Amino acid sequence: DAGVTQSPTHLIKTRGQQVTLRCSPKSGHDTVSWYQQALGQGPQFIFQYYEEEERQRGNFPDRFSGHQFPNYSSELNVNALLLGDSALYLCASSLVSRGEQYFGPGTRLTVT
Amino acid sequence: GQQLNQSPQSMFIQEGEDVSMNCTSSSIFNTWLWYKQDPGEGPVLLIALYKAGELTSNGRLTAQFGITRKDSFLNISASIPSDVGIYFCAGLGTSYDKVIFGPGTSLSVIP
Numbered sequence: 001d002a003g004v005t006q007s008p009t010h011l012i013k014t015r016g017q018q019v020t021l022r023c024s025p026k027s028g029h030d031t032v033s034w035y036q037q038a039l040g041q042g043p044q045f046i047f048q049y050y051e052e053e054e055r056q057r058g059n060f061p062d063r064f065s066g067h068q069f070p071n072y073s074s075e076l077n078v079n080a081l082l083l084g085d086s087a088l089y090l091c092a093s094s095l096v097s098r099g100e101q102y103f104g105p106g107t108r109l110t111v112t
Numbered sequence: 113g114q115q116l117n118q119s120p121q122s123m124f125i126q127e128g129e130d131v132s133m134n135c136t137s138s139s140i141f142n143t144w145l146w147y148k149q150d151p152g153e154g155p156v157l158l159i160a161l162y163k164a165g166e167l168t169s170n171g172r173l174t175a176q177f178g179i180t181r182k183d184s185f186l187n188i189s190a191s192i193p194s195d196v197g198i199y200f201c202a203g204l205g206t207s208y209d210k211v212i213f214g215p216g217t218s219l220s221v222i223p
Contacts (some may be wrong), residue, residue, distance in 0.1 A: 003146050004154075013167060015146050019200075033210070033211065035213075040214050041215060041216075042200050042214055043200075043213050044154070044212035044213070045210040045213075046185075047214070048210060049198070056209065056210045056211055088152075088164035090155070092211075098159070099145070099162070099204050099209075099211075100143075100145060100157055100160040101211055102143070102157055103147075103154035103155045103156070103157075104154050105153055105154045106152075106153070106154045108152070
């Protein structure tokens, strides 16, 4: 049973560029959430997708957008990258009826 | 907004000792989750708690959902070197809510 997978593992981008991160949920899960984790801090909620709709959103600007596909996989897009966007981006999947979330290994984004 | 506090911030213990850490909030949560994160990896779910007063174990780990629903506790018995890492508590109101994470407790185990 495959767990949550994310790609790519690492990414280096230049300020002002755009980036797309990808996530495949754990088998059987229908909900995907995205988090940003800066060094030395806990994960910060970006948004959650269920039934291809954004259901909840944290305090992140509109530069952060996402998408969920019919197979429940998801993408996180960040436009006009800033140096402060450098972080570990985590995807977590869950069942809509259950609160427990399972995390992927993350994508390390570095903005130079 | 909702915020979680974890204590202690960090701890250094001898191998074989028991560990206790806690998580408090000014808000009520219906679910408490405990995660462990190793450097450069995603958090791993240790224990999920769904009911006030609930006490749940997972091997050497035991966690409790506080009666007030504003706190939770995690205990690790007979610590071993692989327990090293950062432990995060997380709370949510319903399964539809965003998960709020605490700042973490860093655990170091001295062999």
